[in-house]
Amino acid sequence: MIKKNTLITYGGLALFGVFGPILFPDYTLSIAYLWMMVLMASTWDILGGQMGYNSLGNITFFGAGMYISAIVQISMFYDGGMAEYTSAMGSIKPEFTDTEYFNGLYLGIICAGVAALLISLIFSTFMFGLRGPYFAIGSLGLAIAAAELTITMDYVGGASGISMPLFPGDIEFRSTFFYILCFVLAIIAHFLLRWLYSTQFGLAINAIRDDEDKAEAMGIPTLIYKQIGWGIAAFFMGCIGAIAGNMAGFIDKEVAYPIPTFGIFMVAMVLLGGKGTLWGPVLGAIIFHVIKETTWTYLLNLQWVALGLILIINIVYFQQGLMGWLQTKYPEMFGIVVDESQKSAKSEAK
């Protein structure tokens, strides 16, 4: 049963998603990044909010997906192979036909997602014995190690990066095309998560968050649930990484493993919106993106300072996030029934 408010929200978002780029064609790519950030925040929240595992390393899958899709796209239709392409440092500009390019791109995105999923399965065998801050530090270590190891691999261009194949078509079609990819992927992720949180899976990962030892004692196969949760996040991060790589047109360590930017933004967005809720990350991502774009435009040179300040203020002073604040302020909006007698008893006890 979908409530009326939810329907209105979906309708509004869908209208914005469809007509936004038509009304503001200059901002198409910016809105595409908005959906990308919505996706990142929502998938981070699977572990961070719903399961209580705060990962700082989800960006690893983003970078891995980006590089894997580049390898697939280039080595599939370029005869000289990947090593020759990267060693030429962008001087080779192969002419792909439209079908070649798009087939390569779609295959690249899917391969990136699947490969990221497999990587997360490998990592999860040894990462999920870490709890709390150790998981955060360990996953951050993974991300940094992945970034540092990437620049030593000549096969993927090392420190000089890879220039992605040129998009066939004019620049407006290009931005619209990537916009649609981001938007569709964000919608798929959102509805998948919406369905997942309403199933037993949602209950199980919430149980893991609340008390993992008890959850295990109750017979929940915690490791498998954790692996599934991280795997879903990794799959979407890999796909969006592949899209982002093609959107950027050139990938290197800084683009593929943006640990201080997107790696931390996705956490900040979730905290801003309120973690552990379905809508919190979406709301947080939208607000964060608007703030980011405004500071980018009006506070040139100071934009990073402003973002750091926002992060600190958000975390130190405003932790429950917008959704959490709304829930305590207007509980009836969320279908939470507050027992008035208990409430007054509590205030009397104070």
Added chain:
Amino acid sequence: MLDNLQLLFVWAPIINIQVILEGIFVGAVFALSAYGLALVWGVMNIKNLAQGDFVIMGGYLALALSSANIPLPLILLIVIAFMFVYGWGVYVLMIRRILDQDMFVSLLATFGLSLLMQQVMNLIFGPEVQTIDMELPNWDLFDNMVTIPSSKVISLGLAAVIATAVVIFMKKSRAGQAIRATAQDPRAARVLGIDTDKVYAFTFAFNSALCGAAGVLVSIIWVIQPFYGITYSVRSFAIVTAAGLGNLPGVISAAFGIGLFEKYVGMIIGTAYEVAAPVSILVMVLIWRQISMKRNRQVVR
């Protein structure tokens, strides 16, 4: 890689001395910042991801002071005093509010601080790689096979002096005793009349001052750049996770171990892997600790 191994162990084993010395110089600086991290982590359960940025900030302060022709010992003292005040300020504005929060909050808040400090330093000092040129002679030993810059020896000596001072301070002084008492049991310490809030503030400021001192040494012997901080943070975390909290001999030996490991990896596999080395050590230590705890069905908390 095989060539490098042969060079090290067959053709010119004397180069080992160079690598070991470099590792010791590196380790001495790591030990200072790692000890500060262990202190803050152990006393107030704050995981400071801005540790490396405190180091870099100390380095930039030293750089600014040295351009005014102030002698090195005075620079060190001024930087320590300034960073102490700065750390106190950060505690009052930020850390005090996240003390009893979820542990992840401290990681994220200090990451925000790290981002902020990086960018402010970037705005003030520019993104170039800089260093203090002391114009000190190099010493050549063993037929010029081993070169030791005397600035590195001086910095090693200074690090030793600072570390000794810290050890004596923690063991003998009343403030050191108060810090150790608070680390053991904050509630009992409060009952016995220790102002734990002040102890926390002092500990954080003390950590900041230690990092600042390490930063002065870094700016003398290597280069500093606004965004180099994160590698020092990661090294500190690697050292502390390997050594355990409140274990000073452990922290120092782990710091030297990681310094040596890094330099040997750089020598044998290639300098490109030098940054990845401490990170992979961190991940490996975490995995190893997990495996050893899994036998008793425990997890790393």
